[in-house]
Amino acid sequence: xxxxxxxxxxxxxxxxxxxxxxxxxxxxxxxxxxxxxxxxxxxxxxxxxxxxxxxxxxxxxxxxxxxxxxxxxxxxxxxxxxxxxxxxxxxxxxxxxxxxxxxxxxxxxxxxxxxxxxxxxxxxxxxxxxxxxxxxxxxxxxxxxxxxxxxxxxxxxxxxxxxxxxxxxxxxxxxxxxxxxxxxxxxxxxxxxxxxxxxxxxxxxxxxxxxxxxxxxxxxxxxxxxxxxxxxxxxxxxxxxxxxxxxxxxxxxxxxxxxxxxxxxxxxxxxxxxxxxxxxxxxxxxxxxxxxxxxxxxxxxxxxxxxxxxxxxxxxxxxxxxxxxxxxxxxxxxxxxxxxxxxxxxxxxxxxxxxxxxxxxxxxxxxxxxxxxxxxxxxxxxxxxxxxxxxxxxxxxxxxxxxxxxxxxxxxxxxxxxxxxxxxxxxxxxxxxxxxxxxxxxxxxxxxxxxxxxxxxxxxxxxxxxxxxxxxxxxxxxxxxxxxxxxxxxxxxxxxxxxxxxx
Numbered sequence: 372x373x374x375x376x377x378x379x380x381x382x383x384x385x386x387x388x389x390x391x392x393x394x395x396x397x398x399x400x401x402x403x404x405x406x407x408x409x410x411x412x413x414x415x416x417x418x419x420x421x422x423x424x425x426x427x428x429x430x431x432x433x434x435x436x437x438x439x440x441x442x443x444x445x446x447x448x449x450x451x452x453x454x455x456x457x458x459x460x461x462x463x464x465x466x467x468x469x470x471x472x473x474x475x476x477x478x479x480x481x482x483x484x485x486x487x488x489x490x491x492x493x494x495x496x497x498x499x500x501x502x503x504x505x506x507x508x509x510x511x512x513x514x515x516x517x518x519x520x521x522x523x524x525x526x527x528x529x530x531x532x533x534x535x536x537x538x539x540x541x542x543x544x545x546x547x548x549x550x551x552x553x554x555x556x557x558x559x560x561x562x563x564x565x566x567x568x569x570x571x572x573x574x575x576x577x578x579x580x581x582x583x584x585x586x587x588x589x590x591x592x593x594x595x596x597x598x599x600x601x602x603x604x605x606x607x608x609x610x611x612x613x614x615x616x617x618x619x620x621x622x623x624x625x626x627x628x629x630x631x632x633x634x635x636x637x638x639x640x641x642x643x644x645x646x647x648x649x650x651x652x653x654x655x656x657x658x659x660x661x662x663x664x665x666x667x668x669x670x671x672x673x674x675x676x677x678x679x680x681x682x683x684x685x686x687x688x689x690x691x692x693x694x695x696x697x698x699x700x701x702x703x704x705x706x707x708x709x710x711x712x713x714x715x716x717x718x719x720x721x722x723x724x725x726x727x728x729x730x731x732x733x734x735x736x737x738x739x740x741x742x743x744x745x746x747x748x749x750x751x752x753x754x755x756x757x758x759x760x761x762x763x764x765x766x767x768x769x770x771x772x773x774x775x776x777x778x779x780x781x782x783x784x785x786x787x788x789x790x791x792x793x794x795x796x797x798x799x800x801x802x803x804x805x806x807x808x809x810x811x812x813x814x815x816x817x818x819x820x821x822x823x824x825x826x827x828x829x830x831x832x833x834x835x836x837x838x839x840x841x842x843x844x845x846x847x848x849x850x851x852x853x854x855x856x857x858x859x860x861x862x863x864x865x866x867x868x869x870x871x872x873x874x
Contacts, residue, residue: 372578372580372581372584372790373546373547373565373578373579373581373682374377374546374547374572374576374577374578374579374759375546375547375548375549375551375552375577375578375579375791375871376529376546376547376548376549376574376575376576376577377424377527377549377574377578378492378527378528378530378548378550379574379618379851380494380572380573380574380576380757381492381527381545381546381548381570382493382837382847383573383574383733384545384546384571384572384573384574384742385477385545386387386396387571387573388569388570388571388834390439390573391651393560393569393696394455395424395434395455396455396459397433398401398568398569398570399424399427399428399455399456399459400431400433400459400490400689401460401568401569401578401873402424402519402520402544402566402568403428403429403430403431403432403434403435403459404431404435404521404540405566405568405677406432406486406517406541406566407432407433407435407436407543407565407569408566409517409540409542409564409566410484410517410540410542411544411549412436412439412484412579413483413484413540414435414436414441414442414443414483414484415439415441415442415443415444415482415483416436416441416442416443416444416482416483416484416486417443417479417482417484417485417486417514418433418446418485418486418488418491418642418761419446419448419486419487419488419489419492419505419509420445420446420447420448420488421448421449421489421491422448422451422452422453422456422521422750423448423453423456423491423493423688424453424456424491424828425488425489425490425491425519425520425523425826426449426452426453426488426559427452427453427455427456427458427459427460428488428519428520428544429486429488429519430445430456430459430460430462430463431459432486432488432519432854433445433463433468433589433777434459434463434466434468437463437466437468438595441539443468443469444469444470444471444482445463445466445468445469445470445471446470446471446472446473446477446505447470447471447472447473448489448501448502448661449474450472451724456480457468459648460594460661461462464796467721468766472727473501473505474658474757474844475504475508476623476840478506478512479508479509479512479514479832480512482512482514483514483515484514484515484516484517485512485515485516485517485766485862486516486517486518486519487509487516487518487519487522487538487725487752488508488519488576489505489519489523489536490502490524491521491527491826492520492521492525492548492550492692493527493528493737494523494524494526494527495526495529496693497532497533497534497698498523498532498534498535500619500754501525501660502524503534504545506524506534506535506628507511507525507534509536509537510536510537510540510585510745511694511858512539515540515866516536516537516538516539517538517539517541517542517738518536518538518540518541518542518560518698519541519542519544520543520544520632521543521544521548521550521551521863522535522536522537522538522541522542522547522559522560523536523556524536525550525556526550526558526785527548527549527550527750527761528548528549528550528555529549529550529554529757529759529770529779530549530551530552530554530555530556530717530757530780531553531554531555531698531790532555532689532807535559536559538558538559538561539559539561539562539780539835540561540562540563540564540687540695540761541562541563541564541566541833542562542563542564542565542566542568543561543563543564543566544565544568545565545567545568545839546565546570546572546627546848547563547565548578549577549760549791551563552579552779552791553759553760553778553779553780553782554600554638554756554759554778554779555779556779557780557793558585559777563610563748566645566648567670568618569652575762576636577750577782577789577790577791578788578789578790578791579788579791579793579823579828580791580792580828580831581593581868582717582831582864582865582868582869583868583869583871583872584823584824585824585865585869586869586872586873587824587829587867588815588824588825588828588865589630589694591652591841596689597632597761598632598633598816599632599844600632601631601632601817601818602681602682602811602816602818603631603632603635603636603679603680603681603817604626604629604631604633604634604680604681604682604684604816604817605634605635605636605656605676605680605682605683605684605813606619606622606623606626606634606635606636606637606683606684606685606687606809606810606813607637607638607683607684607685607686607689608622608637608638608684608685608686608687608688608689608715608716608806609636609638609641609646609687609688609689610639610641610642610663610664610665610666610688610690610692610697611639611641611663611664611665611690611719612659612663612664612690613690614734617808618687618688618802618803619636619638619646619649619687619688620646620649620650620653621803621806621807621810621851621852621855622636622684622806622807622809622810623635623636623653623809623810624648624652624653624810624855625811625813625855626653626684626810626811626814627652627808628858628862629810629811629812629813629814629815629829629858629862630813630814630815630817630862631682631813631815631816631817631818632817633654633817633819634652634653634654634813635653635654635655635656635676635678635680635768636653636654636655636656637655637656637657637658638655638656638657638658638666638826639657639658639659639664639665640657640658640659640660641660641782642797643655643657644662646838648768656675656676657674659672661692661694665689665690665692665694666689666692666694666695667694668697668698668701669752670705670744671699672697672853673701673702674705677702677706677708680817681706681708681709681710681770681816681817682709682710682813682817682821683701683702683706683710683711683811683813684714684780684813685702685710685711685712685713685715685716685779686711686713686715686716686717686718686719686805686809687713687716687806688714688715689714689715689716689736690715691715691718691719695715695719696719696722696723699712699716699719699723700718700723700727700818703727703728703731703733703735703765704727704731706732706733706799707732707733707735708733708734709733709813709820709821710731710733710734710735710736710811711738712735712736712738712806712808712810713737713738713739713808713809714739714743714805714806714809717737717738717739717743717746717747718743718746720724720737720747720756721743721746721747722803726857727748727772728770728772729770733773733823734773734820734821735770735772735773735828736772736775736812736816736821737772737773737774737775737810737826738775738777738805738808738812739775739777740776740777740778740805741755741756741759741776741778742762742773742775744762746852747766748762748764749764750762755776759776759778759782760782760784760789763776763782763784763789764784764786764787764788764789765786767784767785767786768785768786769786772785773785773821773822773823773826775807775812775826775827775829775830777808777815777830779793779795779874780792780793781794781795781827781830781834783826783827784823785822785823785824785831786816786824788825790824790826790827790837792830792831792834793834794833794834794837795833795834795837795838796828796832796834796837796838796841796846797839797841797843797844797846797848798840798841798844798845798849798851799833799834799837801849801850801851802849802850802851803829803851803852804833804854805838806851807851807854807855808829808830810855811829811832811833812825812826812829815829815832816830823839830857831859832862832865833854835857835861835865836854836855836860836861837849837853837854837857838855839857839860839861839868840853840856840857841853842858
């Protein structure tokens with residue numbers, strides 16, 4: 372796993388590393404070298420520099436390109452320099468590198484690549500004046516754009532911005548920052564890589580999940596095993612208004628594709644005839660329903676269908692009913708199983724006393740999107756968007772749950788450990804994608820414990836399967852069942868990486 376840090380932790384780590392004996396000038400040189408080695412430069416190169424250390428990295432790069440006889444022009448937005456940046460600026464002058472003050476008349480038409488060294492990770496807010504003008508000019512240039520450390524104008528912590536540079540490549544320096552993955556990041560960075568320049572970490576970090584990290588969950592299977600070894604799991608949901616026959620079938624299919632031994636769909640008896648034609652490998656259990664096709668609370672019936680289950684996902688296509696808080700409370704108070712709560716299960720939980728989560732024997736995974744998390748946690752949408760990791764971590768710690776906060780980058784935390792899953796695609800912004808994730812999680816929980824890593828594994832499988840599905844379809848036409856169809860291919864890719872890492 373790769374470390375992902377806040378801007379404040381990065382700044383503190385940089386300062387402590389310099390205090391330990393590595394000069395800021397040397398770190399800047401290493402940063403420039405890392406940028407040089409991150410791209411196959413053609414030239415001529417326009418390097419647009421601001422006044423801080425981010426601009427200093429650009430001066431180092433200009434000097435290194437000069438040594439390779441790749442033409443470069445430095446464009447200045449300010450005549451102010453950081454101490455280390457001033458040293459490398461003078462080096463550019465001594466080498467005779469062309470230096471210009473940027474003006475709005477510059478179109479960058481004569482250049483092959485543009486390097487964005489304008490603003491660093493410490494920037495937050497809204498760009499204005501010449502900075503806004505040059506960012507628009509870069510974005511309209513049609514050239515290959517390389518951003519240094521982070522795209523200028525993008526918040527290094529939240530990944531949010533009303534206006535920022537759109538890059539083909541972003542070269543992170545030292546450690547990834549949370550802003551490289553959250554909120555708008557995927558829309559403004561086509562690719563992001565990190566360059567280690569020898570900065571020691573002082574402070575906490577989140578961890579970016581990679582396929583080889585999932586071997587602890589997706590372990591090799593013994594030939595001498597049977598379905599019971601991989602768990603009986605259930606998916607509970609549905610009502611007449613949201614019968615979702617195909618969706619519920621896909622959920623059970625997703626659970627089986629994710630590796631459980633037996634998947635059971637639990638639904639109100641009013642919709643059994645619409646769902647049963649879509650079930651092949653899965654089994655079906657029915658609960659009594661009211662006149663509108665919604666589940667009734669029947670402790671005896673619930674106990675009968677849940678007696679052998681190792682894991683349960685609840686809430687998908689459930690709708691709303693006064694009986695649902697009773698059903699959910701009964702499950703939380705009566706069982707010690709792995710429990711995924713999603714969709715209308717989360718809406719039901721939001722109406723209950725949340726302290727029940729602190730006393731349940733269930734190992735609970737909550738899977739809200741931002742709006743569901745707002746209802747559940749009482750954090751405002753603005754607070755969540757500005758600090759999704761902090762909000763998720765605080766709520767998970769308070770309630771004693773694993774929280775999987777869905778978004779462009781999925782945040783998974785138990786209040787201590789924070790895992791980031793940067794997989795998925797815009798084609799997954801369609802009805803049922805979250806339900807498929809819950810099915811995958813239920814499948815994994817048939818044989819794995821309800822840890823942050825297991826939840827992250829589910830998010831990784833779902834995201835990668837979605838990417839594979841979109842590659843064969845398109846972002847507009849894709850539906851959730853396309854993701855289900857690609858679960859085996861996604862798991863195969865992950866298993867290959869795990870095996871390569873073992874060897």
